[in-house]
Amino acid sequence: LPALLGCSLLLSSDNFEGYVLALGIDFATRKIANLLKPQKVIEQNGDSFTIHTSGSLKNYLVKFTVGEEFDEDNKGLDNRKCRSLVTWDNDSLTCVQKGEKKNRGWTHWIEGDQLHLVLTTCGQVCKQTFQRA
Incomplete structure (x- = not known):
């Protein structure tokens, strides 16, 4: 999907605090x-x-092939390793991450010129919206 490709900047983030708290990230x-x-x-x-994903504090890079399970090292995030699988779900890329944190994963999709990302772990849901740069 060409619409997913390219550079986007974070516009909004709902419940990011709850999500990173559930991951056990320090204050x-x-x-x-x-x-x-x-x-x-x-x-x-x-x-x-x-x-x-790059910011002034942390950079994170993930490479994957859709439909192929891989070992993901969340270095720069919560520094946990997990087994991840990304699949297409209609027009969304959805990742299930199996590891020490329950129900962890993410979904990316496009609406108009915005990229949406939902992050989940341990019952916490963070919704982020990015604007195409």
């Missing part, structure tokens, strides 16, 4: 992370994707 890091407006760049080559 100081949570407070700083709450102030950041990260940039997200999504690249695609066939069924292979790279999602690079």
